[in-house]
Amino acid sequence: MISSGTRPCGLYIHLPFCAGRCPYCDFFAQPLAPGLARVLLPALLRHLEMAAPLAGGRALGHVYLGGGTPSLLPAGIIARLIQAARQHLGLAPACEISLEANPGTLSAGKLQALKAAGVNRLSLGAQSFDPALLKLLGRRHTPQDTRRAVAQARAVGFANLSLDLIYGLPGQTLAMARGDILAALELRPDHLSLYELTLAPETPFGRAYAKGRPPLPSEDQVLAMEDAALELLEAAGLARYEVSNFARPGHECRHNQDTWRGGDYLALGPGAHGHLAGRRWAWLADVKAYVEAVRAGREPLEFSEDLTPRQRAWELIMLGLRTVEGVDLARVGALLDRDPRRMWAGPLAQLSAQGWARLEGDLLMPTPLGLRLADAAAGLFL
Numbered sequence: 085m086i087s088s089g090t091r092p093c094g095l096y097i098h099l100p101f102c103a104g105r106c107p108y109c110d111f112f113a114q115p116l117a118p119g120l121a122r123v124l125l126p127a128l129l130r131h132l133e134m135a136a137p138l139a140g141g142r143a144l145g146h147v148y149l150g151g152g153t154p155s156l157l158p159a160g161i162i163a164r165l166i167q168a169a170r171q172h173l174g175l176a177p178a179c180e181i182s183l184e185a186n187p188g189t190l191s192a193g194k195l196q197a198l199k200a201a202g203v204n205r206l207s208l209g210a211q212s213f214d215p216a217l218l219k220l221l222g223r224r225h226t227p228q229d230t231r232r233a234v235a236q237a238r239a240v241g242f243a244n245l246s247l248d249l250i251y252g253l254p255g256q257t258l259a260m261a262r263g264d265i266l267a268a269l270e271l272r273p274d275h276l277s278l279y280e281l282t283l284a285p286e287t288p289f290g291r292a293y294a295k296g297r298p299p300l301p302s303e304d305q306v307l308a309m310e311d312a313a314l315e316l317l318e319a320a321g322l323a324r325y326e327v328s329n330f331a332r333p334g335h336e337c338r339h340n341q342d343t344w345r346g347g348d349y350l351a352l353g354p355g356a357h358g359h360l361a362g363r364r365w366a367w368l369a370d371v372k373a374y375v376e377a378v379r380a381g382r383e384p385l386e387f388s389e390d391l392t393p394r395q396r397a398w399e400l401i402m403l404g405l406r407t408v409e410g411v412d413l414a415r416v417g418a419l420l421d422r423d424p425r426r427m428w429a430g431p432l433a434q435l436s437a438q439g440w441a442r443l444e445g446d447l448l449m450p451t452p453l454g455l456r457l458a459d460a461a462a463g464l465f466l
């Protein structure tokens with residue numbers, strides 16, 4: 085149903101289990117009831133076999149195990165999934181295999197087993213190093229858990245380690261936000277994702293807090309936190325490569341980079357989203373319904389849509405304007421069979437006049453100001 089290309093293909097595996105619900109989170113995840121993972125595993129393996137032909141013979145350039153909290157699951161399940169990906173799709177040389185982990189779920193033994201299974205990149209949800217803020221966020225780990233997990237991961241040989249932090253938290257001051265960045269940098273991560281707290285309306289946080297009203301920091305305070313973070317991270321050798329992502333050279337997350345470049349990735353697991361050559365889809369966000377569909381040999385499809393060339397072109401622009409490498413207008417033009425410089429002469433002139441982006445050859449690259457205003461910049465092309 086979908087044509088393949090020569091670009092690398094990825095695989096995203098959604099493992100929707102958590103120890104409990106964090107009050108700010110609106111991801112699809114549910115408590116890990118006893119035995120549930122053992123019920124899901126055979127369905128995932130069967131589904132992987134069913135979906136593998138979609139890659140058109142391309143080996144995987146990256147695998148991303150996200151959630152939820154994939155590290156809650158026994159390492160044996162992760163090993164089985166990676167082995168099945170190797171068997172049915174093949175792993176390209178130096179395939180990046182990332183696993184999202186909660187620091188409180190790891191031990192030296194588990195890390196060793198994950199590494200032996202083939203995981204070569206760990207993304208630790210540190211979120212903050214302030215015990216009171218972690219408690220407020222409903223996290224089930226302490227700053228000490230994060231420090232211990234990083235030390236243990238390094239000791240067993242993980243050479244690619246990322247930390248997630250959230251800023252703009254209730255009651256957080258600029259000094260506290262700086263403290264979080266400095267505490268993270270002490271652990272010498274290879275990659276850092278830094279997200280401003282978002283208030284999804286249907287979450288407890290969304291109901292409890294109104295944006296910009298105390299105890300949430302004001303917009304100016306949030307901007308000051310972002311500026312301070314940028315300065316500290318860049319000084320420590322972590323270069324910004326996307327609005328919320330920073331890395332030492334060569335440690336940019338391949339799954340995310342490929343997504344932002346409009347790349348192809350298969351999806352596996354309840355609630356997972358995939359994209360292949362302009363078709364995107366999601367699998368049922370319901371563990372039971374997903375398992376039943378796969379058992380019956382049916383695609384557990386929640387929705388799918390075929391993007392028009394214009395929609396694909398706009399997505400390339402919207403995603404590219406969030407990245408430092410920018411938008412390749414030659415690719416956009418090839419999709420549209422028209423010159424995007426003519427088609428969007430007005431928006432391009434506006435971007436340049438406002439100092440949001442500059443054009444170098446075929447590359448449209450956002451400035452630091454443009455990265456801050458990425459949504460507004462993309463909106464000019466609608």
Ligand code: SF4
Pocket residue numbers: 101102103104105106109110111113151152153186
């Ligand atoms: S651990 Fe992550 S996925 Fe699970 S509820 Fe908390 S924020 Fe959401």
